[in-house]
Structure formats: structure tokens, C-alpha cells
Amino acid sequence: MSQSTRKADTLQDQPTNRPHKLSIAAVEESTDRKPHSYERWLIAKFLRMAGNPPVRFQLWNDEIIESDLSAASFTLRLADPKALYQLVSNPNLAFGDLYSSGRLEVEGDLSDLMTALYRAVHKAREQWPKWLEAVWRNHNPRSTSVSDARENIHHHYDLGNEFYQLWLDHAEMQYTCAYYESPDLSLEQAQLAKLELVCRKLRLQPGQTVVEAGCGWGGLARYMARQYGVKVHAYNISREQLAFARAEAEKQGLSHLIEYIEDDYRNIEGQYDAFVSIGMLEHVGKDHYSEMARVIRRSLKPEGMALLHSIGRNRPMLMNAWIEKRIFPGAYPPSIGEFMSICESGDFSVLDVENLRLHYAATLEHWMERFESVQDQVTELYDAHFTRAWHMYLAGSTAAFRAGSLQLFQVVFTHGDNNNLLPTRKHLYSALAAPEA
Amino acid sequence: MSQSTRKADTLQDQPTNRPHKLSIAAVEESTDRKPHSYERWLIAKFLRMAGNPPVRFQLWNDEIIESDLSAASFTLRLADPKALYQLVSNPNLAFGDLYSSGRLEVEGDLSDLMTALYRAVHKAREQWPKWLEAVWRNHNPRSTSVSDARENIHHHYDLGNEFYQLWLDHAEMQYTCAYYESPDLSLEQAQLAKLELVCRKLRLQPGQTVVEAGCGWGGLARYMARQYGVKVHAYNISREQLAFARAEAEKQGLSHLIEYIEDDYRNIEGQYDAFVSIGMLEHVGKDHYSEMARVIRRSLKPEGMALLHSIGRNRPMLMNAWIEKRIFPGAYPPSIGEFMSICESGDFSVLDVENLRLHYAATLEHWMERFESVQDQVTELYDAHFTRAWHMYLAGSTAAFRAGSLQLFQVVFTHGDNNNLLPTRKHLYSALAAPEA
Numbered sequence: 094m095s096q097s098t099r100k101a102d103t104l105q106d107q108p109t110n111r112p113h114k115l116s117i118a119a120v121e122e123s124t125d126r127k128p129h130s131y132e133r134w135l136i137a138k139f140l141r142m143a144g145n146p147p148v149r150f151q152l153w154n155d156e157i158i159e160s161d162l163s164a165a166s167f168t169l170r171l172a173d174p175k176a177l178y179q180l181v182s183n184p185n186l187a188f189g190d191l192y193s194s195g196r197l198e199v200e201g202d203l204s205d206l207m208t209a210l211y212r213a214v215h216k217a218r219e220q221w222p223k224w225l226e227a228v229w230r231n232h233n234p235r236s237t238s239v240s241d242a243r244e245n246i247h248h249h250y251d252l253g254n255e256f257y258q259l260w261l262d263h264a265e266m267q268y269t270c271a272y273y274e275s276p277d278l279s280l281e282q283a284q285l286a287k288l289e290l291v292c293r294k295l296r297l298q299p300g301q302t303v304v305e306a307g308c309g310w311g312g313l314a315r316y317m318a319r320q321y322g323v324k325v326h327a328y329n330i331s332r333e334q335l336a337f338a339r340a341e342a343e344k345q346g347l348s349h350l351i352e353y354i355e356d357d358y359r360n361i362e363g364q365y366d367a368f369v370s371i372g373m374l375e376h377v378g379k380d381h382y383s384e385m386a387r388v389i390r391r392s393l394k395p396e397g398m399a400l401l402h403s404i405g406r407n408r409p410m411l412m413n414a415w416i417e418k419r420i421f422p423g424a425y426p427p428s429i430g431e432f433m434s435i436c437e438s439g440d441f442s443v444l445d446v447e448n449l450r451l452h453y454a455a456t457l458e459h460w461m462e463r464f465e466s467v468q469d470q471v472t473e474l475y476d477a478h479f480t481r482a483w484h485m486y487l488a489g490s491t492a493a494f495r496a497g498s499l500q501l502f503q504v505v506f507t508h509g510d511n512n513n514l515l516p517t518r519k520h521l522y523s524a525l526a527a528p529e530a
Numbered sequence: 531m532s533q534s535t536r537k538a539d540t541l542q543d544q545p546t547n548r549p550h551k552l553s554i555a556a557v558e559e560s561t562d563r564k565p566h567s568y569e570r571w572l573i574a575k576f577l578r579m580a581g582n583p584p585v586r587f588q589l590w591n592d593e594i595i596e597s598d599l600s601a602a603s604f605t606l607r608l609a610d611p612k613a614l615y616q617l618v619s620n621p622n623l624a625f626g627d628l629y630s631s632g633r634l635e636v637e638g639d640l641s642d643l644m645t646a647l648y649r650a651v652h653k654a655r656e657q658w659p660k661w662l663e664a665v666w667r668n669h670n671p672r673s674t675s676v677s678d679a680r681e682n683i684h685h686h687y688d689l690g691n692e693f694y695q696l697w698l699d700h701a702e703m704q705y706t707c708a709y710y711e712s713p714d715l716s717l718e719q720a721q722l723a724k725l726e727l728v729c730r731k732l733r734l735q736p737g738q739t740v741v742e743a744g745c746g747w748g749g750l751a752r753y754m755a756r757q758y759g760v761k762v763h764a765y766n767i768s769r770e771q772l773a774f775a776r777a778e779a780e781k782q783g784l785s786h787l788i789e790y791i792e793d794d795y796r797n798i799e800g801q802y803d804a805f806v807s808i809g810m811l812e813h814v815g816k817d818h819y820s821e822m823a824r825v826i827r828r829s830l831k832p833e834g835m836a837l838l839h840s841i842g843r844n845r846p847m848l849m850n851a852w853i854e855k856r857i858f859p860g861a862y863p864p865s866i867g868e869f870m871s872i873c874e875s876g877d878f879s880v881l882d883v884e885n886l887r888l889h890y891a892a893t894l895e896h897w898m899e900r901f902e903s904v905q906d907q908v909t910e911l912y913d914a915h916f917t918r919a920w921h922m923y924l925a926g927s928t929a930a931f932r933a934g935s936l937q938l939f940q941v942v943f944t945h946g947d948n949n950n951l952l953p954t955r956k957h958l959y960s961a962l963a964a965p966e967a
Contacts, residue, residue, distance in 0.1 A: 407873070407878065408874045408877065428874055430866075433867035433870065436866070440845065442844050443866055443885060444885045445883065445884060446882065447955070448880060448882070451951055451953070497946040497948075497949075510649070514888055516889070519958075519959035522955070
């Protein structure tokens, strides 16, 4: 794949049925003129509506506009008048786009800035009128039908194994929340600890069979086969990931235990002792939850255990527009209430829900550190726009988990009539989950 | 209170807006005549619709009717023709009523029979036509407004402390699910283990303040004050329970730490480090969840922890009609999805959900054993009808938890922006929760 198709493939606008709400095409990008007084008013008003975050704006003529209600820790520089109008008319989408294109520059740590913005806006929203709330969240997520799902997944996960290898852990290429059972763990240790925690929750025994929906680069399947001696059928629709997964299983001598299958989770066949899915539910889409429930119901043996691990919300709410449009088309993080429609329609009994929100903030901080250390290589692979977009994506996600805008749920469930249950969850904590450093 | 008013108060029909669906008042109770052939057909059909449980019917003339599809382990004797019509026309309500009045007699262990019935019906229902499903679940639960709640709670919890003392644990009079972290625990140990588990989930520290909504006989409040040195405001609207609770706190020298308050949970005042409610949510009613969320939201300090412990369901479904009418007016066990409306409307972050279903089956088995050993005393306090009704209630509840028709959820949550969280739940398992025997 050439660099230019890669770029076009990953960061272009996704198709949408809806025109932009304000036409600002006519506003000049010229930086020759001074700001108008209503532009100053607009940006000050914008700061107030956003809950007076500790932020000052620097306009294209170097003029500073700041709230008199909070001391600014961050400076946001708008490169031209059009950037100002784009930001105030659709901040959710424009903030990321302007940052990616370099027309909004940030002085200060990007993750800290985003955290401050999330917190301020979260508080301010309690006072917002309904129309503003509606404008803020108004976007049409992509479909996640079988064919669209392929395109959505290709968009993100087929960026190239080379790219992800630059900054993910070197243990099992995990692109999901790690488990920092103690705060000093390395990314590698914490990712292996996550895999171990999942196996313990599933109560895996040698010789059992497991099906995995959405297996990424196949790390969990290899961990389960290697550490627990189970047989795994691992499904994924990302071809590049599967090629990597198969080669790695071969290298580790695990091919006899793992079958990596290029197919949609809806086509899973057979019955298993465990059903597991780590970080796929976000891409399933609410409309397909009952379908997913039917898949799990028919795939799980009478005493089988299921575990879904997913980004979620405290309340139903669309994915951030910029993330959904530019990074993860079709993504939707469910609230537990929404999540439960899977368990309810499948007549499952939920045994355990754990929220690992701050573990994802810690994971993202580790990813960011590595990403920043390789950003020149990333820019060489793609371009500066791509690098800035990913910087924004990692910083924004860190902030969302820190500020409580996103959650990370692990939900364990089984058939409603399965009485083969453990009395406590102490087996999860009988020994450290992470390997020694 | 005289015995006769007690009986009238506790087991009479609750007011209802709806006439019985079939009028069977005209059917004779005489046992002189032989069964008609359509009555034999009716009871055989009834067995089939119920999924062919391992049950035979013995009619009033000793004639046996059994399914040819399953070997019968239990005999149900119907005393008269009217009992037959009452049973088939409204089995949910009539089964308990006929058993209570002695017109349906059971040969075999009642809890085991009820478990077999629950399992058979659960499977059969998957094939039921919609109208049968609708008939099965058609009843109007009682309101749980502030004034009706008082009446509902009085109906059950003011039966008399003397009655509950006969068969509840002698440690802290717990009338909720115990925690059998190991299967050989006594009822007393398991109830104290439950209280300890709740304190650990709330991460109580000496000097903290706790508010409890629906405190029963005050055992959790005393445990928290005694073992953790916290100050507790414990609310309850059952006067008899509060009198006991205050006397017991006095006896234990804990009155300076505990204030027992006779008031509705909706009138809770102040802010606390923890909000806890054990076995009250079942009586709150779905219509009042957002009200409850507001109460918790304003009562909980920024880093406070909340725990709700409640009977629940895998899917939304009304309480069993007989239990709701005769035992617990207004009771409704929520699914986790319904439960979540509390957390979502309060903008809370759910940290931990644990399902203790089989612990409630074990608790009920212990209660049943004690209840059976004192049933003569119970009959002396009330009458034989009351004793049989409670026998049915305990057996039916045991069965519901064994068969997966009821669940027991403990949900821990906090304000959405509270980052003072522990990385793991291993503190729950650092030592046994139960005291030594």
C-alpha cells in the first residue's frame, strides 16, 4: 500500500447524509486582517459555554483572549479566522481536525489539556440548554452491518502491523486496556496481567475449547493456548492482523492449538467452554446486540463462561464525533444498561462486572510515551497530519478515561440455569496476575 | 396485637382493581363426586404446558393423573374440584393459596418440588404462545409511594420481632442473603461474613460517616460501628424493627455511634462517606429509581462509595404474583439493566457488580431448616394457614434462586468523576470475611 492511499484511507471524511450545519466556506483563511470584535466576543462566549477551562486563546495576530474566571495553564493558538468559526460551530469535530492540520496549536501537555477540557465541559453541560446539548452530540455514526463492519475495521486495524508494532507492547501486541494491578508495572507486564485476569475470570482448564470474537493480533489466543493448554478458535475480519497472528502462533509452536479464522463473529460455528471478546463490542453497534446474544447463546456450552471486555459509558451517549469519524468509524461505547440488553436477550446470568477505567488511562499514558518517542518514524510512514491526528486521539482518549467520560467494563456471564459457579472471586487474586519484570 | 388481627393483617388479599379472570365461584368444593373426564384432560394438559415436571396429581377421589413423559418424584393432592379449577386458571397465585389453606398437599420435599417446577416451567415457557405468557404474568403490583410504602413494609416487617427471632440468625438478625464464602459456614458466620464483605466493598475507615437506607433490625449499622468505628445514620419505616435495633445498640454500647431514624429513605439528610442499602431496593419500585438516584447523589460526598444489595432478575419480569400479593406487597426485583437506571440518572460510575444467587439459596435452606424446627411455635403465634404460607414462601424462594429465576446483585458505585479508586478488588479477599466458628 502506498503512503498516499494509506493516508486517504484512514483520515478522509467518512460518507455522511447530512450537510454541515453552518456554512463557513466563505470565511477567509487569510491571516492578514485583525480579529473583529464579534470574533473576540464569540471566543470568550465559547470559553464560558465550555465551563471556563484553564485555557487562553491566541488569535492569528497573536492577540490573547482568556477567561477572567480561571487562570490559564494552556494556550491554544488559532492560525486563521476560518479556524475560529470551525471551532465554535462544531467543536467536537473541529478541535481534532484543526489540531491534525496544524491550524490549532497547543502550548502545554496535550493529555492534560484534554483532561481539563473534559472536566470543564462535563460540569458546564449540566447547565446547558437542550439545543446546545443536541448540537454538541449531533452526528450520524456509521453502520456496522457485516459489509460495513469489514470497511470500518479495515479503516483502523489494517493501518499496518508495522505501525502498531512501533508503539504497542512487545509481549503480545495488545491494543486494549491493560491491567495495572500495581502501579509500577511495565506496559508489557500489565498487558500480560490483563490476559491472565481474563483467563482466570473464564476459569479456563487444560483441554477446554474457547472461541474468541475479534482477536486482534491473536495475543489472547496464544496466551490461553500457551498458559492454559486450551484450544482456541479466534475470529477476526482484519486480514493484516490475522497474517501476523498466524505467523506468531507458528513461531511459538502453538499452531496445533489455535485456529485463526478470517470471518465475521456472526458466523461463529461450534460450541465452546468459553466465549471471549476483548475490545470488539465497541465496533458491534447497539443494533446488533441481540444478534450477538444469539451467537453467544448457541456457541456456549451449558456450563460455559462468557466474558466481554469493552469501552463503555456511565450513561448512553454517542462516541465523540471526531473519534467516530476520523479514527473509529461505527464505534459506540455502551452504558452497562445498554450492554445488558445482550445478557437479557440471551437469557444469561451476569456474574461479575468490573470497571477498569483508570487502567485504560494508565495504558494510554504508556502508549503515548512510546508513540511520542517514535513520532518521526510515524510521520515518515504516513505524514505529519496523520501523526498529529494520532497524537490527538491518544491524548483525547487518555483524558476521557481520566475524567470519567469513558469507562472500561469487563462483564462475565453464563447461561441462566448454570449452577456450576464459584462462591467467591478470590481465585482472581490468589497470586499476582503479572509475570515478574 | 391479637393473633386474629395479625393473621388478617398479613395474609388477606391486597386491594386490586381487577376482577378474577375466570369466575369459578360456582364450582363446588364437595368431594363426593368423581372427576369428570374433561377435568382429567385439563390437569394432564396443565402438566404438559408446565413442561412435564416430575409430578403426579392425586385427585380428591384418590385417582392419579401423571405425565407419561417424566417419572414423578412428587405427588400433589388436590382436595376438591374447585382447587383444580383455581389451580389451572391462575397457577401462580393459586398454588401458594391452595397450599396455604391445605387444599393442595405435597408429598416430597417442598423446596425440591418447587425447584423442579421452576426448571420445567422455565424451559416450557420458551415454547408458550404470547397469550399464555401474558396470562401467567398478569397482575398489578402495589404502589410504593411514601404512604403505600409504609403499609407495604408494615405488612411484612412488622409481623413481630418475636416471629423473626425464632428462625433468623442469632448474630445480627439478618433478613437478607448471607455470604457463604465457604460452604460449611453456619448461618451466623455467613451473615457476619456478608456484613464484612459489604464493609470491605465500601472501603470503610474509622471516623467516616455512613447512611443506611432500610436498616432492618439494625445489624449492619451495629457491625459497621463496632468493627469499623464509623458513625451511622440508619433509616427505616418499620417501627417494630427500629425498637429492636435501638435496644440492641444500647446493649452493645454503640448508641453514641448510631442514630436510628424512623423515616422514609427519601427524607435522608446530610452528606456521607458511604451510602448503603441492603435488601430495600426490591421495595422501592422502578417508578422511584430516579428519585432514589437523586437521594444518593445528594447524600454522597465527592469521594463517597455507594452499595446497593438487591434481589434481581436476568430479564425484566414482575415478581411472582403470589409472593407479591401475600408476602411482599409492592416488591419488584430489577434486572441489572433496570437497576442501572439508578446509576445512569445519578451520573454514577459503576465499579463492581457481583451476583450472589446461590448464596441466597444456601441462606434460605438454613432459614427453612430453622423454620421447620419451630413451626409449632409459629402456628401457636399465628395459625396453621400462616405457617404453611411461610413454608411455601421459603421453599418457593429457595427454588427461584436455585433455578436461576431470581438473582442477588451487589452493586458498588461512586460519583462519575471520583478518581480515588483501588486498582483491584483483592482487598475483598485478603482474609476470610467470616469470623471463626
